[in-house]
Amino acid sequence: MSQERRNPGRTGGNRGSDGRRGGDRDRRDERGRQRNRRSVGQRKFSASAPSQRTRATDPARLAAFRTLRAVTSDDAYGNLVLPEQIRRLGLNKRDAALATELAYGALRQQGTWDAVLARCVDRPLAKIDPPVLDALRLGTHQLLAMRIPDHAAIDQTVGLTRAEIGAGPSGLVNAVLRKVMAKDLESWLTELTQGQGEIDRLSVETSHPAWIVRALKQALAIHGRPASELPELLRADNEAPKVHLVALPGLADLSGALEQGAIPSPLVPGAAVSGGGDLHRLADVQDGTVRVQDSGSQLVARSMVAAEPVQSGERWLDLCAGPGGKAALLAAEAARHGAHLLANEVAEHRAGLVRQALETVPEQAWSIRVGDGREITAEDAQNSTGQTGFDRILVDAPCTGLGALRRRPESRWRRTPQDLAELTVLQTQLLATAADALKPGGLLVYATCSPHAAETAVAVDDLLRTRTDLTLVDAGPAARAAALPGALDGEADPTKAYAGPNSGRADAGATTLQLWPHVHGTDAMFVAHFRKRPVAKTDQA
Numbered sequence: 001m002s003q004e005r006r007n008p009g010r011t012g013g014n015r016g017s018d019g020r021r022g023g024d025r026d027r028r029d030e031r032g033r034q035r036n037r038r039s040v041g042q043r044k045f046s047a048s049a050p051s052q053r054t055r056a057t058d059p060a061r062l063a064a065f066r067t068l069r070a071v072t073s074d075d076a077y078g079n080l081v082l083p084e085q086i087r088r089l090g091l092n093k094r095d096a097a098l099a100t101e102l103a104y105g106a107l108r109q110q111g112t113w114d115a116v117l118a119r120c121v122d123r124p125l126a127k128i129d130p131p132v133l134d135a136l137r138l139g140t141h142q143l144l145a146m147r148i149p150d151h152a153a154i155d156q157t158v159g160l161t162r163a164e165i166g167a168g169p170s171g172l173v174n175a176v177l178r179k180v181m182a183k184d185l186e187s188w189l190t191e192l193t194q195g196q197g198e199i200d201r202l203s204v205e206t207s208h209p210a211w212i213v214r215a216l217k218q219a220l221a222i223h224g225r226p227a228s229e230l231p232e233l234l235r236a237d238n239e240a241p242k243v244h245l246v247a248l249p250g251l252a253d254l255s256g257a258l259e260q261g262a263i264p265s266p267l268v269p270g271a272a273v274s275g276g277g278d279l280h281r282l283a284d285v286q287d288g289t290v291r292v293q294d295s296g297s298q299l300v301a302r303s304m305v306a307a308e309p310v311q312s313g314e315r316w317l318d319l320c321a322g323p324g325g326k327a328a329l330l331a332a333e334a335a336r337h338g339a340h341l342l343a344n345e346v347a348e349h350r351a352g353l354v355r356q357a358l359e360t361v362p363e364q365a366w367s368i369r370v371g372d373g374r375e376i377t378a379e380d381a382q383n384s385t386g387q388t389g390f391d392r393i394l395v396d397a398p399c400t401g402l403g404a405l406r407r408r409p410e411s412r413w414r415r416t417p418q419d420l421a422e423l424t425v426l427q428t429q430l431l432a433t434a435a436d437a438l439k440p441g442g443l444l445v446y447a448t449c450s451p452h453a454a455e456t457a458v459a460v461d462d463l464l465r466t467r468t469d470l471t472l473v474d475a476g477p478a479a480r481a482a483a484l485p486g487a488l489d490g491e492a493d494p495t496k497a498y499a500g501p502n503s504g505r506a507d508a509g510a511t512t513l514q515l516w517p518h519v520h521g522t523d524a525m526f527v528a529h530f531r532k533r534p535v536a537k538t539d540q541a
Ligand SMILES: C[S@@+](CC[C@H](N)C(=O)[O-])C[C@H]1O[C@@H](n2cnc3c(N)ncnc32)[C@H](O)[C@@H]1O
Pocket: 297, 319, 320, 321, 322, 323, 324, 325, 326, 327, 344, 345, 346, 347, 350, 371, 372, 373, 374, 396, 397, 398, 399
């Protein structure tokens, strides 16, 4: 959590005996004039009307506001818009950090802030002009989640409204934010969640749509974690993820990053957690041999390599490679072992990113295919040796991303249960194609950055039901071989024995892997390993 962020619900020092913030409340009418002075108390607040207060919009708030606007109105991705705004407005490091906390914080906590705002306006939020609602969200985030003095939060937000939207709504913003600041976060949450059941309460408290809270609760259960971890998991989604680094095996080491304050990863070898220094100054980062990559993703790719000794000449396929994080790690490993990686990606611009990611790896170790992964065949594995079928295939499938919500601040509000229906069909088709393209005896690694049951345990079960030529094999030993000694032991054990409807099969008891942000500090990656065995066609379902 940001240093600037208030400890939610621990702002009592600034609270009156009635649970209101400050004990020094101020009431103004919509024009910012003070009224109802009996309840005003001693709050130190500018006596000037909004029209006389802050005129210049500070650039950090402007960058954050423009980011929220682009996300709300244009369906843009916050993590792409904000860096562009920071560049365009020429923010220094401090302002860039403030803009990031404001924009990402307001987007992540939009659910909580909207619940508060709904109590402070006299109409449904849907009837508020969207730019005004965005300004209110930014103001609320400053008041309830950051160590910004109330008067600065309100003055700046009113000034921003006046400059970017117009003088008209600035009075409304002023009036509403004063209602917001009348209570601290703890008091708001108590009021908002009174009488609610667990799911709705956590939905408001941790700012997640209720369907996602429900899905994550179920995911913890099916992957063998105690239900009591749910609040911690949800809170982890609201934390800014640490920046993890990988040194591509055989091409770089982490000495430069470690000198800059990075610390070695506790999870996987060849990885580090950035200490916050300017990574782009490092020569290894510039030439792409040291890359930013979540250590959970590193573990997934490394588990495919560690599953069994690599034979020279092996053909590997990364079926859904864009933007190329795992492909870069796999290609570097392929180069070391005399194997070859075909990296496939359907979206042309993402295939371009894969190319960039792979450029630093010796070119004989990889090639790129741009196309639908559902059209790949065993013949695509052919090389000079004429081998048909891949030895190892990674299907890092397009998914809901419910395990990486902390990375994409707005995604929880965009995703719907309907997405799940479409994505699970695509996942099934990609897995079927991969199974066909696999050599008998070959290894299929299925991964998602979602712990949702439909994309994990149910997907495994469906595959085992429809493909009798595949056997689920234990992912635990491969993951342990890929991880640092002891990193996956005890509380951090991410493995769970398969126990689906097919558990009477020989593969009952083989483990799949589920990582968690609140346990491993990674995205919630799921991994299952399958082995293809030679079967007569008539045996297949
Ligand atoms: C979860 S991402 C893969 C992340 C990647 N493995 C990495 O580590 O950087 C899924 C990718 O699958 C791609 N994709 C979606 N549909 C596909 C299809 N039908 N065939 C191949 N790739 C597809 C998406 O464009 C996206 O780049």
